[in-house]
Amino acid sequence: MIRRSLEIIGSSFTMALQELWKNKLRTFLSLFGITIGIFCIIGILATVNSLERNIQNEVRSLGTNTIYVDKWDYSAGNGAEYPLWKYAARPVPKYSELKYIRERTPGAQFAAFRIRAVDKVEYADNSLSNINIYGISEDFDNIQPVEIKEGRNLSDAEFSYGSNVAVIGNDVAQKLFGEPGLAVGKEITTRGKKIRIIGVMKKQGKQMIGGWDFDQSMVIPYYFARNIMNELKADPLIMVQGKDKVNSKALKDDLVGTMRSIHRLTPTKEDDFSLNDINDFSDVISSAFVGLNLGGWAIAALSLIVGMFGVANIMFVTVRERTSQIGLKKAVGAKPRVILAEFLLESAFLCIIGGLIGLGLVFLLTQILSNALNFPVFISTGYMLLAIIICIVVGILAGFVPALQAAKMDPVVAIRGKQ
Secondary structure, three states: OHHHHHHHHHHHHHHHHHHHHHOHHHHHHHHHHHHHHHHHHHHHHHHHHHHHHHHHHHHHOOOOOEEEEEOOOOOOOOOOOOOHHHHHHOOOOOOOHHHHHHHHOOOEEEEEEEEEEEEEEEEOOEEEEEEEEEEEOOOHHHHOOOOEEEEOOOOHHHHHHOOOEEEEOHHHHHHHHOOHHHOOOOEEEEOOEEEEEEEEEOOOOOOOOOOOOHHHEEEEEHHHHOOOOOHHHOOOEEEEEEOOOOOHHHHHHHHHHHHHHHOOOOOOOOOOOEEEEHHHHHHHHHHHHHHHHHHHHHHHHHHHHHHHHHHHHHHHHHHHHOHHHHHHHHHOOOOHHHHHHHHHHHHHHHHHHHHHHHHHHHHHHHHHHHHHHOOOOOOOHHHHHHHHHHHHHHHHHHHHHHHHHHHOOOHHHHHOOOO
């Protein structure tokens, strides 16, 4: 039984190749819909999945299980209910609030403060504009760790004394000194203050959603940073990370009570702060990409339907051309189910050939997009298996009616070359 099945499969595959080779143009044009359909489905799924993974990684890089305490709501989901002017009127986060957050928030493991300015950085005759200057507190590296490529990170003593030292981004070091390794120990100038470089961060790469953009940044201790920027106008932000067994929702509930206590809000007053959960951003992104995937399936479905009719047309013509052969097979004892299986398998193999061409085109697309978008676009094994399964299903559906027609032929009539 197994041997017979393998013979049928081998015979069907051989016939599919012969059909493709004998009528190259006709077969290719008929399979073109399958090729485009697979290209659309797998191309869109691979691109969207790679894009989503890249963005999700960037979101996670903002801090896992972390709440950003700010006067602004990053989701902007209730703008109609809470107008912009009310957000602007809220008090900004303050460094002094860190102490109370640590004391009054049971679920908090780390709490860090950050202020930010964008300005130029100078070394000798070189000058770089639009550099992010981050003034951070001690726990920042626990929440938002960065890998140091050259030198070292800021020490506790440098945080405490507000030393004029900095860790700079890879691109900053590259542009100012030519090589990141040459930056350590050098002094740069910003806003009239000299700063000694003690470390260079490992290159992070271009980010699609902004993020910290550490490659174009300089990180300095908070106590020194407040000497060169106005804290209240320097986009102040508090970052709170929960303990290992405390999820972000529980942490957020704790912080609501803490912040209302710090701001001395009565029960009747509304919150004058926003607690922005990084996990919420991830959920929003996932929801948005669901729509993109559905759009890809809709486009591909149209191509596959067109391709299905093309394959069905090939199979009808094939059945007509092989009428005599079918009659001979049935005359020597071939059962209808064997004839049916042969033509269904041949139809499936033709669709697989079209699908493989589509996968080849997707592979070229991933190479082009990987270079253009600066992040890897790849076809997963799961998507390749999905493409093959789709081809088999489409092939069976497209070839069922012609195969059934062949299986029902009268052997005597068929041998005479008539249907």
